[in-house]
Amino acid sequence: MDQDEKVPLAVGEDAKKMLGRTPGNVVALRPLRDGVIADFDTAELMLKHFIRRVHEGRTLVQPRIVIGIPSGVTGVERRAVMEAASQAGARDVYLIDEPVAAAIGAGLPVAEPTGNMIIDIGGGTTEVAVLSLQGTVLSESVRVAGDELSESITQYMKKVHNLVIGERTAEEIKIQIGSAYPTHEDDDFSMEVRGLHLLSGLPRTVSIKGPEIRESMSEPLSVIVDAVKRTLERTPPELAADIIDRGIMLAGGGALLKGLDTLISHETGIVTHVAADPLSCVVLGTGRVLENFKQLERVFSGRSRHI
Numbered sequence: 585m586d587q588d589e590k591v592p593l594a595v596g597e598d599a600k601k602m603l604g605r606t607p608g609n610v611v612a613l614r615p616l617r618d619g620v621i622a623d624f625d626t627a628e629l630m631l632k633h634f635i636r637r638v639h640e641g642r643t644l645v646q647p648r649i650v651i652g653i654p655s656g657v658t659g660v661e662r663r664a665v666m667e668a669a670s671q672a673g674a675r676d677v678y679l680i681d682e683p684v685a686a687a688i689g690a691g692l693p694v695a696e697p698t699g700n701m702i703i704d705i706g707g708g709t710t711e712v713a714v715l716s717l718q719g720t721v722l723s724e725s726v727r728v729a730g731d732e733l734s735e736s737i738t739q740y741m742k743k744v745h746n747l748v749i750g751e752r753t754a755e756e757i758k759i760q761i762g763s764a765y766p767t768h769e770d771d772d773f774s775m776e777v778r779g780l781h782l783l784s785g786l787p788r789t790v791s792i793k794g795p796e797i798r799e800s801m802s803e804p805l806s807v808i809v810d811a812v813k814r815t816l817e818r819t820p821p822e823l824a825a826d827i828i829d830r831g832i833m834l835a836g837g838g839a840l841l842k843g844l845d846t847l848i849s850h851e852t853g854i855v856t857h858v859a860a861d862p863l864s865c866v867v868l869g870t871g872r873v874l875e876n877f878k879q880l881e882r883v884f885s886g887r888s889r890h891i
């Protein structure tokens with residue numbers, strides 16, 4: 585966003601590349617934090633941009649919009665999302681809980697009377713849900729997910745290697761050599777990391793190994809595992825039996841962390857699968873709901889109609 589004129593210079597992935605790299609008159613903002621709106625005006629601008637992009641520049645369209653939101657958000661946060669979408673030009677706004685959308689996107693049979701467990705690990709929130717008959721039977725949402733894993737790496741680099749690194753570098757380390765469970769190849773994972781040395785204040789390169797990065801993420805990982813265990817403990821027995829048969833499904837970008845499925849399998853004793861395209865599950869599921877609006881009408885957790 586250009587600070588002086590308050591116009592967006594880039595949105596989405598293009599803007600993400602600018603995080604931590606902007607000059608004084610440009611500011612990179614994250615309108616959504618922990619799955620909810622952190623900056624209302626920028627969120628509205630972002631939605632307007634997406635609506636325009638989908639409609640290839642036509643400005644007078646008033647689409648029906650389905651928005652995925654974390655299941656644990658408050659009523660005020662829900663209303664803020666609906667309000668931002670209406671202000672951005674939506675005709676009707678429907679909210680769907682992200683775990684439900686993720687499960688549909690991952691191909692789980694959510695309409696059937698069987699228990700399905702989905703764990704959606706995004707940037708800010710991890711959501712664990714048991715679904716049956718198009719609805720959420722029970723769910724738990726913790727505000728620990730991919731971003732917190734990266735943050736643990738940042739803290740570790742500072743504390744152990746005296747190296748200050750940015751958000752994007754921490755994420756790169758996580759993606760390239762991070763893992764949740766030890767594997768044979770683990771020791772081979774290493775990476776050269778550039779940052780600012782805390783003591784000299786000068787740029788420095790440090791070599792790091794896979795196991796130390798796994799160790800640095802152990803705290804947030806155990807928060808995620810504990811949420812899964814708590815949800816399983818609360819699951820009614822018939823549905824728990826279905827989950828044992830069918831396994832647990834992992835979705836969201838955090839599901840791509842190496843060895844996370846093995847860690848959850850190991851901790852719960854239940855086979856855990858990673859969805860085919862975990863980063864796109866929520867959006868694919870949301871799209872499928874729009875395409876099958878009548879059949880899947882019960883999946884919505886909120887709606888507002890304006891015309």
Ligand SMILES: Nc1ncnc2c1ncn2[C@@H]1O[C@H](COP(=O)(O)OP(=O)(O)OP(=O)(O)O)[C@@H](O)[C@H]1O
Nearest residue numbers: 619706707708709730731755759836837838840841
């Ligand atoms: N290959 C990978 N390995 C580990 N983590 C990854 C990988 N790819 C993406 N991620 C992480 O996934 C997270 C983003 O996931 P996703 O896009 O599903 O979240 P989101 O929908 O933006 O967040 P939220 O659901 O909290 O609103 C980021 O923390 C990112 O670092």
